[in-house]
Amino acid sequence: MIKNILIIGFVWPEPKSSAAGGRMMQLIAFFQSQNYHVTFASPCAKTDRAFNLESIGVNQISVELNHSSFDVFVKGLNPNVVVFDRFMMEEQFGWRVAEQCPDALRILDTEDLHGLRKGRQQAFKEGAEFSLEHLFNNTAKREIASICRSDLSLIISEVEMDILKNKFKVDEDLLVYLPFMLETLSDKNITKLPKFEARQHFISIGNFLHEPNYNAVLYLKETLWPFIREQLPKTEMHVYGAYANQKVNQLHNQKEGFLIKGFAEDVNEVMQKAKICLATVRFGAGLKGKLADAMQNGTPCIMTSIASEGIFGNLDTNGFIEDGPKAFANKAVQLYQDEKLWNEKQQNGFQIINQRFSKKEFQQKFASIIEETTNQLHNKRLNNFTGQMLMHHTLQSAKFMGKWIEAKNK
Template identity: 50%
Template sequence: MSNKLLVIGYVWPEPTTTAAGCRMQQLLEAFLSFGYQITFASTASKTEYSLDFEQMGIQEVSIKLNHASFDEFVQELSPDVALFDRFMVEEQFGWRVAEFAPNALRVLNTEDLHALRKSREEAHREEPAFRLDHWKNHPMTLREVASIYRCDLTLIISTYEMEILQQELNIPVELLFHLPFMVDVSDNTKEKLPPFDARNGFVSIGNGKHAPNVDAVKVLKHEIWPRIRKQLPESEIYIYGAYLPQQVNEMHSPKTGFHVHGWAENVDAVLRNAKVLLAPLQFGAGIKGKLLDAMRTGTPSVTTNIGAEGMQGDLRWNGTISDDWNSFAGTAVELYQNQTTWHNAQQDGIELLQTFYNKEVLQSEFGEKLLALRKAFKAHREQNFIGKLLQHQTLASTKYMAKWIAEKNRG
């Protein structure tokens, strides 16, 4: 009999528009490889970009918030593992899973630390220099960390986030598991990638619903691109991303080589044709799917320290990291013009992928972790006293608030 996984999604995943969608697809593929029978449930509405679950052999269910129908559903399903996609979903449904499917291993997929991203965005907007104290004292951090404690295991995508959770907040390592993006590196060789001479133009990619991406396009338009065009007057840059806001679409300027194209149906094709990817990210969290995609397609990148955070260990970046826009533009031009520099950067990207993002290795480690936890989850929960305390408090508060809302809605 197959093991059963219930995934409760914040949204229906969109792998062609967001890194979070790619991440969820990778997790689902991992569980399928472990032999799990998967049910994906969400309160959200689907879009034209939503993942085709039928093709993957995954059952999909639409669920209601603050509704007793979920209790019956999860009790009947009786999953072996329940995976919450983002801490907000665990807040909404975690207590129901704990009460009506108590033997299910509860796993939290953070995508990134939302509170870290939010506190950095606020610091950037208000312009005090960001400090970790901003994150530690942010109200969202309290919610996110409480969710981590209530779960049996939390998936962390960034080495930096693993580090600050343990060192700054003393969260036990037993509750955390570092699982970055998982990439098939078997075909990732120079020989199978388009060469330097076959590529043309700069590229930038990012979903328009994500504030760091919109900010990065503004920086490109007003700070970096004028500097690059001064050195390379005939150069072109192509901006791609789903859900781009009007303010970004209005930046389209073919005369200055600044082309805004919107959603790219085939990101790999776009990146394989480009010579250099630019990602001047000033805030954010997690690790950046666009930068990993650049490595996969052999495209060197120029980004910031925030962009590369938690991605490279002690290895060289596949391009350049700079927070100074003069230097950023200068190194982008150097990569674009110097074939030797470009090839070296491409090779650094291949090495990074093989060292940190090997799908086969990561899936194996994740599978072993799940197996070990499922065998000893009762002892694991006994050791997590803070988690038990928070679960008790949640049942005593959130449960009755949800029941009150349900009764109010019924009336």
């Protein structure tokens, strides 16, 4: 039986530009595998790098914020499931979906916890230890309200699951742990990857519209790279990322071997050429797509503790986790030069991909949760009084603000 799903995107997915874009493509592939007819709608302008969803059989619809045309559209579509891409879309469209399609299962894809990222960034700016005062910020309040109003929320990291349950006291029944869903790496594909002696230089990658990534590259350039370059004077640092602006490109320095390469058309190609991936993120949230890319392509990593969060579980890392600048640089140099150690860390990465991010395993679990929740949707909502309360109060204010803006724009 064909079912309808509507995904309301904060942006149009750009899988070559960001981990969020890749995550969205994984979700679309999952729903298509479950015989859903997928419609993707967004109020955001589309860039040239946006994936052509129609090429994979997905309807693309542009929708307006604060406009009743969305009500007509969603009622006509009558989706079985609606996915809100980040809490901002649930705030904007959640009340409209609830009014027009009350029986639709409402799912929030958090991508990562925005409130957590904002709180960590504030603590970093202050030079302070991260605390509850940073965590319980206004963005977090909006985000947690959105989670409580939704029937299910997709959480990409076990660390964030723990924070939601133990710090924010969110009912576990509302949360679904759904990390990256990746294809299993076969021995055949692994043996095709370039070996230690065929690789050279260091790589860093990340979308520069994302503030943690720019900060990471600045830290790499000013603090870490001089230590590495001093010990490995012939190596180069290759920095890739979409939307590199002038302040990013100014970091390029041929003499120092620090090269801003810009957008990577094929992340697999550039990752397989590199010997080591450096992930120098100092604040943020969620899972780092750059680490998954590195492990899939057999590239060991040196990373900060923030970068490593939620990736390894109880398994050995595909490199080293270091937060001190000199220790970070020394481990990078050691791993760059030690072939035996490099091969060991590479194998760890393959194991992590296959054991922690199995597409087949998580698709099966998610399908079961959707079926169970759909069958018990009335009782689930009845037992979620916090969600009812927030739907009544918070979304009523969003509703009437939206209606006021719509009337004002006429």
